[in-house]
Amino acid sequence: MPRYALLALAAFLTLAAPAAAEDKPTLTIYTYDAFAADYGPGPGLKAGFEKTCGCTVNFVGTDSSIGALRRVQLEGASSKADIVLGLDTSLSGEARATGLFAPHGLTPAHLTLPSAWTDPDFVPVDFGYFAFVYDTNRVHTPPTSFEALAAEPPSFKIALEDPRSDTPGLGLVLWIKAAYGDKAPAIWAALKPHIVTMARSWSDAYGLFLKGDADMALSYTTSPAYHEIAENKPNYAYATFSEGHYPQIEIAGLLKSSPHAELARQFLAWLDTQPAQAIIPTTNWMYPAADIGGALPKQFPAPPQKVLGLDEGTITENKSAWIEEALAAIR
């Protein structure tokens, strides 16, 4: 019964909606909600691309980037999506393995990523480095490594994200793994007394930190720039870790099933040019993937001296085991 009711109402809604009379093609991009929302880069990118493409850009925001991928997987070949945007390099192997993405055939130029970009299926959107952010008014000598953090008194607290529900949480698992390899569980166990919580999402953990219930939160090296630019508060900084920092590169890929493959390819090409990338820093608070020269706000910090990395295949193969290993160490 509810199904028929749904059908009837949908029919009503369709009749009520004005017919999309224009012949312009619609480029449909699945992404995470924050990217598509008013505060995010979505509206700016839409306006920018529509100026030249003779098309309508439709950002469809699901609750998370992984949700966008799952939706495409569930829809399969019948998906209306042309592009999935917002996955990151810790999920790219899995996304590739779905076989849903087509090679983009592009060679984005003037990239500013931590390493050369050779991915045939995905183009970079923006990137950041995971880091622990602190308030310089409260913490005067931040720890300089995971080991130093572990050696802090137990009253020194950090707010983390659950790796099963949030990408920065997964990022920390990879970060510690990249830095310590087989010794990762020992580091996790040593961190345990400091973990105030593993929140469901970045915003919960960061909120806990802003309220003062944690001395540091797992976030990005670019987070302090937000406070300085948007709130005029220069008292936030990130702790430089001597092990190095782990990058998160957000990516976009073209779907094989895309009905507008050429248009989608044009969008991906445009995405890595200066006009598009200049929108990123103050809407997504990440580094642009390509050089935007003086358009990068000066409050954005220089990249960390040492950058870590893991091989995509190894991540895809071991992700679940590493998460389990980290959780077991602090259970």
Place this chain on the structure above:
Amino acid sequence: MLRSADLGRPERPFRLLAGTAFAAAIGLLIVALFWAILSAARARAGGEVHLDVGYVLYITTLQAGLSTALSLAVGIALAWALNRLRFPGREVVVGLFASAIVTPGLVVAFGLIDVWGRAGWLGGLGVPIFGLGGVVGAHLVLDGAFAARILLGRLDAIPEARLKTGQSLGLNAWRRFGVIDWPAIRGSLPGLAAIIFLLAFTSFPIVLLLGGGPSVPTLEVAIYSAVRLDFDLNAAVTLALIQIGLCAVIIVASSALAPVATSVARSGQPRWQDAGAARAAQWIVLAFALFGFGAPLAAVIADGAVSVPDVLAESSFWSSMCTSLWIALGSSVLSLIVALAVAAASAAAPGRALRTLVAVPAYAYLAVPAVALSLGAFLLVRDSGLQPETTAPLVVVLANALLALPFAVATLGPPFEAIARSRGRLIRALSLGGVRQFTLIEWPLVARDAGLAFALSFCFSLGDLGVIALFGTQNFATLPLQMVRALGAYRSHEAAAIAALMLVLTIGAFVAIPKLFGRLGDAGA
């Protein structure tokens, strides 16, 4: 075998049919949701569950059991105190208490942190709010006040005649509770206990925020992880069925206990106050409760007040408020209609088994994991050939109505049962039809409770947005979604202001809606 109370009931085949039809529709929808997930799962491999299910169930049950027992104990004490005491601003206080449960759990959790956290108002006391204690504490704030509000409704409905008799017998305060109050609230306890247990059992963001790490696990996060991170739908269905099975035991057990007849009447102002130690105890209970429940909510409002003007100046706030209001209106109307039908059918049912059968599906949605619900809804909509983007509002209305249904049924069930027991013979003797039975006898007596049920659904819907995760939402923003977006974009001040405004809106609705329904009931009498 029919008991004497069942024999006096008027026969109402239409009510039974309508109630059973709703119950069956709800049950079918759940089956359809799982069928949709399972058919999507069939295409994929996997299905091993990497999880110590026994340990997770043990901790989750312990946490939910503690939350339920404490919430009921506190709820009874607080309802008792509020029933006796009269003071200026009492209605606002009652509205404040009731609004805790419908405020997004995370907002309340952050309010608790404002008060008890390290940097909070009382941070110096060093109360440990992270860990099992913190999770139970947050659930106590959410659910204890809700229990008090529902039980207060039962106490306020005790007939004046009974109070007069008690008073003339010179019952002392404690005997009065045992002889007059307890029988009036007993019938509502099993339903309440079931709801609170299910809410605590399936709580996900609060457990992660206050649990202090993976040592306080929850089945919901494992299910979420299976659906999202691993995309192992078989494992997700297995875990979801474990959760539903366990919750079903609780639901069936509680509705087999319920309902016990409770009195219904519109009492005047009960002016029989307790004296001495009991009265002192009531003031103490009220003071503690006001602080315990009020302070976190007050903290939410204080926290957000500064940025309220900025938020009010944004057109996006007003459009999302409009969306939220009509969604809330739609789902609360739907929820009230279904709840009235289910409660009336359950009260008309001859025999306990049928009564349980009719009422149980109403609770079912509390047991279904949110991520399974949203995945199933998405798949169902797609399988029906509909566009997820266009159907999103409709799905939200439907899902919110179903999520609020247990609250509405728990509120309306006991009074309908009481009417069937106490007025059944009268209704038969007068040979009233079903419609006249409703308009002449039932509506005037249940109008206030219906108002409460409506207010609960309305506010519950106002604060909830879990079901359309995959639907695509940029043209469809509700207040809670706006809040989450602001939080996700570092704009914690805006988020705090939206939370404060939502809370004020909720309290206002809780004070105003039951009053409005009370008037409607009076007009019908």
